[in-house]
Amino acid sequence: MREFGYERAVDVSGAVTLLDTDPDARFLGGGTNLVDLMKAGVERPARLVDVRELPLDRIESAPDGGLLIGATVTNSDLAAHPEVRRRYPALAQAVLAGASGQLRNMATVGGNLLQRTRCGYFTDVTAPCNKRLPGSGCPAIEGEHHNHAILGASEHCVATHPSDMAVALAAFDAVVSYETAHGPGELPLADFYLPVGDTPHLETALPSGALITGITLPPAPVATLSRYRKVRERASYAFAIGSIAAALDVRDGVVRDVRLAFGAVSSRPWRATAAEHALRGAPADAESFAAAADAELAAAEPLPHNGYKVTLIRNLVVAVLTELTEEAAR
Template sequence: MKEFGYLRPSQVREALALVAADDGARFLGGGTNLVDLMKDGIETPTRLVDVRRLPLDGIREAPDRGLVIGATTTNSDLAAHPEVRRRYPALSQAVLAGASGQLRNMATVGGNLLQRTRCGYFADPSQPCNKRSPGSGCSAITGEHHNHAILGWSDHCVATHPSDMTVALAAYDAVVHYETPDGSHEIPLSGFYLPVGESPQRETVLPPGALITAVTLPAAAAGPRARYRKVRERASYAFANVSVAAALDVEEGVVRGVRIALGGLASRPWRALVAESALRDAPATADRFGDAADAELSAARPLRDNAYKVTLARNLIVAVLTELAHRAE
């Protein structure tokens, strides 16, 4: 690693000022992604501003009876929180499906939102990567890409977003809150991540020096009939080939409400709005679930070696929704 400064402020405004004063400064949460990239020489901050002493941890009820999740809350504490498990079970399941217990004990909610969308070529300086070196090319398109994107990718990058947590947050219509020197701001998670486009190195809409302070979950999204399922190549500590976060409300065999988000398929959590639209007020049957999945995945553009993801995603969507429909009965 290159030498860097380290500071540990106790107030949000102090942290913002420290980063604003140094173009090479970065906020440090649990460090489970940033420190790895520093070891590989991909990230070379001049200063780390540790935010773990800031008053941004904990989970509390929001005015609308949803939940406010502090940005420095660890993933372990998030997954174990009784109200998250009871009211937003897919979120707890998603966090537990991500990484190892040791990493969950360190990783923070804010840091999880900001982990880099990446693949093996991103961490290999000997290979072209537009995300690491804009304009150099994307090695994965013609190289190793069996676990890369089939939705929303561009010729500039085909990596998939690695987070399990954000897939569930997308299904629950989460809102991200952040601070800048100009004040407090918020943005729905649906607008937080940028399409990959021609600038894959820029992944979110956050302005430089912004600090995530919390994530809120609306009360309207709460409910016990929700599920997160992840298919991966080994039992633990592996990114998803495909994952599904879904919630289903069924009355007398008819879908009255549905939320579906997909992971492992795109550069950002993919909200399956086409499938949701096809299912509202439709019979809650496996055939209709399959038709809705087909409609969503009709936009897929598989690469040479990852067309299997289309079938896998379809089957996983049908399986999760069928399970939830049976629970409703």
């Protein structure tokens, strides 16, 4: 590992000032992803600015009925919070599915959003990778890609985003708040992650040196009946090969509102807007659910060894929405 300096920030303004004056510094929350990448030589910051002790560790109800989640809230505290479990159960389930208890106790909400792909070529500094070294190529396209993207990829990168939490946040229209040396700002999660295009090394729309300070979940009555389902290759904690965050409002057998987001299929959480549009006003049955999934997956461009994800996501949509429909009828 490269030698690095360490400073503990005492307030938000001080933290962003430190990064503003040192472009080779990085914020450190729980370190569950950053430290691993430093050990592998992928990340090589000259200085770490520890933000874990900043007063951003609260979950509060917003005046409009939503929730305000501080950036240093741990994943464990987020999943256990009564209002998260009551109002946005799919979010609590996603966090619990994401990692072991030990990691959840360390990992922070802000850091979770910024974790980087687990693509083996990205984490191997001896291999070319456009995300790590722009212009060097994407060997996954011709190589190992069974768990890579089927939606929104490009010829420059087919890696997937690893976060479970971000998939649920995408389904519920979360907004990310941040602070820079020039003042505060906000980004809807739908705009937070950049498309791959020909610049896969540019992953988020955060301004340079920005510190995530929190996440706002707007009120979403549909979210009270929601579920997160994750498929992985082993029962112990592993990254998804496909996942879904779904919420459903059914009245008199008709879908009145629905939220859908997919994980492990793109470089960012994939909000399934085409499927949602197809479902609103449609009968709440397996045929409609399958047709909606097909509408979304029509844009899929699988590689030779990950086409199974199309069938997997289709089956997840039908299964989870059927379960929610049955639950609504009880």
